Each structure stands twice: as C-alpha cells, then as structure tokens.
Amino acid sequence: MNKITLDLSNALSSSIGNENGITENELNDFEEKIRNVLIRVREERAQGKLAFMDLPCASTKEIEDTAEKVLQNEFEDFIVFGIGGSSLGTRGLKEALIHPEWNLLPHKKRNGYPRVFILENIDPYSFSAVLETIDIKKSIFNVVSKSGKTAETISQFLIVKDLLEKAAGNDWKKHIVITTDSLSGPLRKIAREEKISALSVPQGVGGRFSVLSSVGLFPAAMMGIDIKRLLKGAVGMDALCSGEKLDENIASALCAFYFITYKKGKQITVLMPYSDRLLGFGLWFRQLWAESLGKRKNSRESEGPTPVVALGATDQHSQLQLYLQGPDDKSITFIELEDYESEIEIPRSFEHNDFSYLPGNRLEDLIRAELSATRTVLTTNGRANATIRLSRISPDTVGGIIYLYEVVTTLMGYLLDINPFDQPAVEEGKKITREILEGKESPESKEKLAIECVLG
Amino acid sequence: MNKITLDLSNALSSSIGNENGITENELNDFEEKIRNVLIRVREERAQGKLAFMDLPCASTKEIEDTAEKVLQNEFEDFIVFGIGGSSLGTRGLKEALIHPEWNLLPHKKRNGYPRVFILENIDPYSFSAVLETIDIKKSIFNVVSKSGKTAETISQFLIVKDLLEKAAGNDWKKHIVITTDSLSGPLRKIAREEKISALSVPQGVGGRFSVLSSVGLFPAAMMGIDIKRLLKGAVGMDALCSGEKLDENIASALCAFYFITYKKGKQITVLMPYSDRLLGFGLWFRQLWAESLGKRKNSRESEGPTPVVALGATDQHSQLQLYLQGPDDKSITFIELEDYESEIEIPRSFEHNDFSYLPGNRLEDLIRAELSATRTVLTTNGRANATIRLSRISPDTVGGIIYLYEVVTTLMGYLLDINPFDQPAVEEGKKITREILEGKESPESKEKLAIECVLG
Secondary structure, three states, X not given: OOEEEEEOHHHEHHHHOOOOOEOHHHHHHHHHHHHHHHHHHXXXXXXXXXHHHHHHHOOOHHHHHHHHHHHOOOOOEEEEEOOHHHOHHXXXXXXXXXXXXXXXXXXXXXXXOOEEEEEXXXXXXXXXXXXXXXXXXXXXXXXXXXXXXXXXXXXXXXXXXXXXXXXXXXXXXXXXXXXEEOOOOHHHHHHHHHOOEEEEEOOOOOXXXXXXXXXXXXXXXXXXXXXXXXXHHHHHHXXXXXXXXXXXXXXXXXXHHHHHHHHOOOOEEEEEEOOHHHHHHHHHHHHHHHHHHOEEOOOOOEEOOEEEEOOOOHHHHOOHHHHHHOOOOEEXXXXXXXXXXXXXXXXXXXXXXXXXXXXXXXXXXXXXXXXXXXXXXXXXXXXXXXXXXXXXXXXXXXHHHHHHHHHHHHHXXXXXXXXXXXXXXXXXXXXXXXXXXXXXXXXXXXXXOEEEEEOO | OOEEEEEOHXXXXXXXXXOOOEOHHHHHHHHHHHHHHHHHHHHHHHOOOOHHHHHHHOOOHHHHHHHHXXXXXXXXXXXXXXXXXXXXXXXXXXXXXXXXXXXXXXHHHHOOOOEEEEEOOOOHHHHHHHHHHOOHHHEEEEEEOOOOOOXXXXXXXXXXXXXXXXXXXXXXXXXXXXXXXXXXXXXXXXXXXXXXXXXXXXXXXXXXXXXXXXXXXXXXXXXXXXXXXXXXXXXXXXXXXXXXXXXXXXXHHHHHHHHHHXXXXXXXXXXXXXXXXXXXXXXXXHHHHHHHHOEEOOOOOXXXXXXXXXXXXXXXXXXXXXXXXXXXXXXXXXXXXXXXXXXXXXXXXXXXXXXXXXXXXXXXXXHHHHHHHHHHHHHHOOOOEEEEEEOOOOHHHHHHHHHHHHHHHHHHHHHOOOOOOOOHHHHHHHHHHHHHHOOOOOOOOOOOOEEEEEOO
C-alpha cells in the first residue's frame, strides 16, 4: 500500500514550548486564514487558472506513444537538455525511481532502456566529457525548453545538431525529441519546419510546476518508469488537499507548519530526506520554493524563506551541529521511509565494545535509529521539525509528494500575498548576457579591491 | 601559471551603498580586530596547535608508496567508506580533478586507474546498488574514520569484510586500506592485529580539516591525482595568509568580507562556483563552515552563518530570483574560472532572431557572460558579493583554495569568539542511536498531530 503521513507533533508548543512551538490558538488562526486561500484556489482551479492541478488527470497517451516509438530504435544513450524547471523534476524522478548506478548496469539489467544523462549546465568541460562518453549515432536527445529560447539549452541543441548532421546527415532529426510550448517559440517553429518529434508543455504550466507534464513524464517513460502510477499518486494526494479542516487537508497542515514557523523567524526551510534516492527531489523542491516564494512585495518589503536541502544520515556529520546550536532560524522537515527495500544486515566480527551494538541490526535499522535520534535531540533543543513518512519510494508516493509540495507552495504564496508563479527578477540578467555576447562591453566596473595570489 | 585572485569590489560601499556595502572605516576597524587573531594564529601554529597548517609541508611518501603498492594489484574498483570529513574532501578532489564521467570511461582512458565510488551514506538501497555493480574480488576498499568507531563507516566495513571473507578467505585483508588515528581507536587495533595496511590521520587534525592529509590524499593518489601539486598549491596559498595588511593577506581579506557582512545581517553564506567541477568542493566547504562556526556561545547567544552552495549557471534558473528579490540576508561568493579548458563553439543554424546572439561564441563565453550578468544585477540591486577567480582548475589551485578556506574558517571562528575545531552538539544523537539499536525503546513521544494520506 502506498501511503504518505505528515506528523507535526514536534512542531507543537506542547513538544517544544510556546516560543518556538505552534500553539492551539495559532493553529485556529491559521485555519481561519487559509479558508479564503482554499476558496481562491478552488475558484481559480475551476477557471483553469491553476493548470498544474489538471496535470494528474491528463492523458499520457501521446507521451507514451512517443517514448515507445523512440525506444524501438534501440538508442544506447538518452540525453536530456534542459535547465531549472526543465530538468530538476526529471532528475528527481530518475534518482528516486531507477537504479542508483543505472549507467553502469549492463544493457540487459536496464531491461533494454538506454543510459541516461541529464545535462543542465553549460560548463564546457563537463559537457564535452559527456559528448566523449556517448556514441552520438546511437543517442537520442530530448531538448526541453518551454519558451523555446533558453540560451543554455539552445546552445547545447545547436552543438549537438551540428555533430549529428555530420554523423548522420539528414537523419539528425530522428535523434531529437523537442518538448516546448504547444504553439509559440523558436523550438516549436523548428519542430514544425523540420518535422521533428515534439511534445507540448501544457498552456499555463510554468517550468517549476511542469514535472508531471511531458517535461518530466517523457524522460521518465524513456527510463521505464510507470508514469501512470506517478499521476495516480498525485490524484490520490489531490483528494487530501482541499478539505477545510487542517486534519483533513495534508497540504494545509504542512503549510501551517511552514507559514507559522516562518512568521516566528524561521527564515530557512531545511528539507532533510533520509534517503539518497530523494536528493534529486530535494533539489527540485529547492527551485520550487526559492523561485516561487522569493519575491519583492514593495520597495521596503521582501518575502522568501531560503530552502536548504540536507541529506540524512550523511549531513548529520556536516550540518547537524549548526542546526542544533547555531541560530534558531530554521524549520526542519524530515522525509522518512517505512521500507528501504533492502534486507542487508550488519554481520558480527571483531568483538569490540565500541561497536558491539551494531551487528545483528539491518543497515535500515541504523539509518532509522539515526533519524529518530536526530529528531529527538532537535526536539529536546526546542527546534521546530516536521516529518513526512512515505510507506516506500514508488511512483505513487513520489507523484504524491511532488503534487503535495506544488500545492503547499501555491498556498504559501497566496498566504504571503505574493505571486508564486512568476520570476520577474531573472529577466534583467538574461538581457545583459545577450548584450555581452553580442559584443557590447561588460557593464561591470573596474576592480576596486583585488588581491592576487600566484601559486607558481 | 596557477593563480587565485580575490575581488571584493562589489562588496564595498562605493559599489553597493553604505547600508550593505563595506565602508573604509569598517575595513580599518577589521584590520585592527584581525591583528590579534593573526598573532594568536601565529603563536598557536608555532606551538603545534593548528596541525592542519602543517599538512602542506608534510611528506607524502607513505601515502604514495601505499597507493603504488595497492595499484600494482590492478583492482578494477576503488571504494571509499567515510562520512562527513572523511569523504567530503575526497569527493571535492575527485569531482574537480578527474574526468566527470570517470566510471564510464574504458580502463585505458583511465590510464589503468580503478573506477571510484565514494560511499558516505548508509542508505541500504544505494549501498546494495554499488555492491551489485562492483566485482568484490577485484575491489579495494579504503575505510576512513579518524575515531575508528564511526557507526556508518564501521557498518559498511563489517558488511564488506564478511563478503570479502566469503569470496577470498583470508585474503580479505589485501582488499582493505584503513585510514584512522595513528595510535588509538578500534580500527587502529584491528589494523594492527590483522596486519591490514593502514595510514594515519595526523594528531590534532580534525575530520573537516583533514583533506590534505592521508584522508584525502590517499584516495586522490588512487585516482592518479598529483598530490604533490595539491600540497604545493596549499603552500603557495599559505604564503599569502599571514600578512598584517588586508591587501597582502588573501585570507584576512576574504574573512573581512564574511565577518563584516555577517555582522550586517547576512546570515546565509552562498558559495556559487560557475563550474560543475567545483560542486564537490562546495559541499566540502558547507561542512567546514557549518560545523566549525555553528556554535552556542552561552544560554542566550548562538553564532553560525548558514552555508548554501549554488551552482552557476544552473542555479540562475533556480535560486537567483530569491537572491535578487528575497530578503537581503545573504552574502554571495562567486568562483570564476579564467580557463574552462574547452574550445567547444556554438555553431550557426536555424537563423532565428531569438538566439542569433549565440552562434560564433564558445560555450565558455556563454557561461562567463552569464556570471558577469548575474554579478552585475546583484550589484545593482545592492547585494554584497565577492569573486574568487582561479586561473583554471588544477591540483595547485584546488589545493590553494582548500587551504584558503581552512584558514578563513579559523580566523572567522576566532573573530566570533567560538571554537572552530569542536562539534559538541552531535554527541547526544550518537548516544541515542546506540541506545535504540541496543533495543531500548526510542525516546520519541507519541504522535500528537498526524495526517495520513492513503494513495491506494
């Protein structure tokens, strides 16, 4: 059974005291406040203004047909070009739902699916390294950009198109699947004119809310992930995200945790999954949270909790000291698994008192005990924390938690009275980038204080 | 030539105004304040109390001999077991200094060096996945734990020791190299009794300051990294880290940026390298900064800037909106490369006005223009930022920047009047973990507020 549980016990004043903890009164006030937001969401959704909420019920036929057709060509490598919202969701799905060492598995163990490379950045060194590694004649590229003109993605596309043309002549087109706006933008135009396979980003769905559309689902299908179940999980979650009462609405309840602690000065939102497989999900959350909520309200006021992703148990050895004894400016959300799907046990050897407590336990018991211990010390130190428990990592629970955070982010934006769907600040930088590349001088001023260290 | 330049121009009041910017007076005050700290550092160093500062001049003979001996056995896979300070530095060196797709390269292109796996976490799913991927009979394991009793690392060791014994009998010992305290701890005892190859973590060097000791250097040598040049870079940097004047001491100058902006309310320290290869270095920094500086001073006061690692240009599409328009609580440090060591050019194709500015430029020009544009908009928005410029990524510059941050962290700790070398808060959690695994009931209290979502 696929199940997601939210536990807010360690955020309540009865656990961590009145200063940090959420009181009964605060919860009641919040329930009052969120009521209008939930009405607004319901209305906007009915008007088709919250298109991301329609994705879980959309047909996946075109996506699956395209993947099936492409997979028949038995490409050895599948490469995604996309940045930000065009890749982070895909990366989250990949890390959660396929083998952690996928690209090292022999073809057969991948059930015939290709190796997968997600190229976000334009660091020429690592880009060249991937090009060296793959056989371009046996590769299929998914070029993902909603606007169809993202500089990084277009540059990658132009480089590879050139290489493909040299290697395969006019057949280069068979090595490309474009994912872009259904109507407008340069990539759509190219797809139409050159008759290249193309999928659509549904109208009204912004990049960081698009993972459950063709943006994330086509790559997922190319890795053999059951995309119908991903959506099914989101649908199941949706049913628990509209009730008026906090204890019937998991999105409202999670939002209560974030909103109330933020107002109490927790400017940093730490998400700490105890699973390597959810690190990619964390990075997806990091964009969703930062870009949706980091906004200027007026000339004096800004909003925006800073998202931080920590990985349990690893980051107990890196960040926990700060979380426990540093400034009390963080809320912490653990993601816990009920089942790690591994029976690996710690065997007995070298009788030594310092680790006699380990043998006989499973590795899973150790990571679970560490989470429990970390949660305990945070709570006894009065640090607000919440836990999201997944029965296990499956397409259903991953689809469910993705959708949950999309709704929570929307609610949070509305409560903070900002628009969670735009990103007005990043346009200026794009303009300057363009001007520099067109040969205008960089607008940067001369160095005023610089120290040089020659290392020989 | 290997060179590191620090540019603080965009942090000065003459660039970003008096409220956020650092004024002449503040710099003078800081120079005054840091003077005593530099004297303290010089004295403690002379007394042998800052052992990490002696590492760059230490002999590498034992490390190199051990690596050479092990490499003669032509193992196919090299696996590092270690967590926190026992692995993050190694990961930083690996990502910076070997091929980004190392494990996918054919043996010959790796110049005969083994594939590399760094296993920090104890997530049983990903741990099993690596065990599935390697051939244990052709694998060499480096077990790294200064105390010799780290639960995660010991568990990994016990599991693999058992598997090796089953596969190779008494020869299991030839598959292990232990790195631990030179005198004490269970791993040292085991190494002695079982006659297993063992390297020493020098006395007085804490985990997060140990990358330039056997902890990081042995794995580096196992990947063919020139460890002598790493240390040479650190030595070169050391020469620029003791002067009294800010413009003669790159560590003091960088510390001035962090200390003054922190005191002006920049609670979040963003490190943003524009290079995929420096992401691992960023994660190493993240531990160094958080664990060294996140401390309780007394019952009311805490210190600790929260480190955040962002990756350019990728995170312009994820975090930049928040950095530009969110709360002004961050200082941002860019790491820039003068040379990306790739000539890859963006070719002309599909005449389209929306991206006509790209062709003819190298990919390197694009990433550089994006950095310049991002820095410009942050500066015009009054956001304090600094830039560290590396001539290129080489063992020398990587050794140099590692050492630079170790010194800066030390100075920062002394200025904040805390001990940057301890981590008192994390012991309690270890105790509870042990108790849970020994069968005591978890100390966690009953759920007070939990919402369950069954997804079917």
